[in-house]
Amino acid sequence: MERRTFGQTDMQVSIQGFGGAEIGQADQRTVDRLLHSAVDAGLNVIDTAECYGNSEELIGKSLVGRREDYYLFTKCGHASGFDYSDWDPVMLKQSIDRSLKRLKVDYVDVIHLHSCSEEILRQGEVIEVLKRAKEQGKTRYIGYSGDHTDALYAIKTGVFDSFETSVNIADQEAIELTVPEAVKRGMGVIAKRPIANVAWKNDIVSEQAYAYPYWVRLKELKYDFLEDIQLGVKTALKFALSVPGVATAIVGTSNPNRWEQNATMLLDGGRLSQDEYNEIRSRWTEVAKTDWEAKFKDLLKVIRSGHIIFIM
Template sequence: MIRNLHGLHRPLGSTGLQVSPLGLGTVKLGRDQGVKYPNCFTIPDDQQARQLLSLARQLGINLIDTAPAYGISEQRLGPLLRGQRQDWVIVTKVGEEFDNGLSHFDFSAAHTRHSVERSLKRLETDYIDLVMVHSNGDDLAILRDEAVYDTLAELKQAGLIRAFGFSGKTVEGGLLALERGDCAMVTYNLSEQQERPVLDYAALHAKGILIKKALASGHVCLESGVDPVRASFELIFGHPGVGSAIVGTINPVHLAHNVAMAAEVIVGTNSRHNGSGE
């Protein structure tokens, strides 16, 4: 059985980026306040974080997802990824800041530029592959009334970022974000599928899709006898619009299990689509 994602990378819409079907979310590398996971966790030290990143690479993961709102995640990833820039597709965000246990949002042109320049320094890179807008839930107002999207387009033109998009909370926001940008980050799992029209649009228009909360932030569960991870990945990777699903585990055993299950599901799905059976 295939146990890694090597050879299974796919294009992220028409961004030119080739991404692993699973990406590594790094909120747990930098923040343990105000997070919605069912179990408490301890932020890993540098050695543990380095081992996790090394395992992810060995398993064929090349997509790493971070954000300024993830505490000190970006600051830690810069040194941890030194000498490996060519091995990773780095995704970060703008719009949300997290200070003293509270989130606040700023979608202005000035803050967007400041945020991207700060992320470049923290991540020790001269370009970011993909920058997403971290929505506060008022998706349409952000896209229509704020300068953040136009500013990201300018930063893309300047070569500081390769692609940009929107991590929103509504179908309307996701659709508008894809019309004007390269990618949307969408909640899509066994219990939440309201944003499926955004995936459908992306598949038709060669836009990128990243899935957040793929395993419902660790809350996913089903009736006995059904593997919830398998069922989740069958749903997600059964949709042709999906580029990559972000998983935020810091447990190496869970990460290896998730990768093996995703690889098995994707290979099976590809076989069926190619008409060659299982």
């Protein structure tokens, strides 16, 4: 599998990474099969978070003895079981230590602040916790995971090595707002939600579903390639990987066969032709509405509250 330089770090990352959100309630046997087949086939990026159910524990148990085979990213910021408020500095430190214990490792390659607001970032305490974790060898690099103007502020602080953000055929704000700034500052860029949760495959989607905003947008965008589900997935994944500066795209699944299917789609390369890429960008510019981002931010509040429906 193709690998790309990850910003100014020493990491060469596989263009497809594994996102751990959807395995949070899976059984260990399924996760073992999924992760080992992925790593064996060349995937070397595993991304998870403190609030993804049992994801960290499942990954830790599954990959014991294979630490040198992959790069491990996690996130922090939400209390998720601690008797503290989100972003409390004491909680953050304990959360990082808990993540290492769950993952059964001495260090991770990147810890990302998980959708932290500009207001909290400006106070400086959460950034200091991550800096100390890096100094103590608990993480090799520190990063920010998020979107919109909060993400732009985080990038401009100049303290982060890594940037994880939403980039897909139904979510293109970052292509102009944040990714170019991150690239200019030498940050490694990760595309999350790169296949828009395959929202187009469903005739009806609940308004409480994680992919609902994407489903609504895609109904209006009407990309021709979405008429075939597999062609849609391939085109969407390649689109995210064609965004200048994107090093890897994180795909989440609890289906042990999905990784191999997605990997096969990239055997002919991880980019669209320039004409194909430009056509998708032009369609977005023509159709996208100014309130789409605000609506998605409202859904994220629901996601963090735990009232979430995955449709994949």
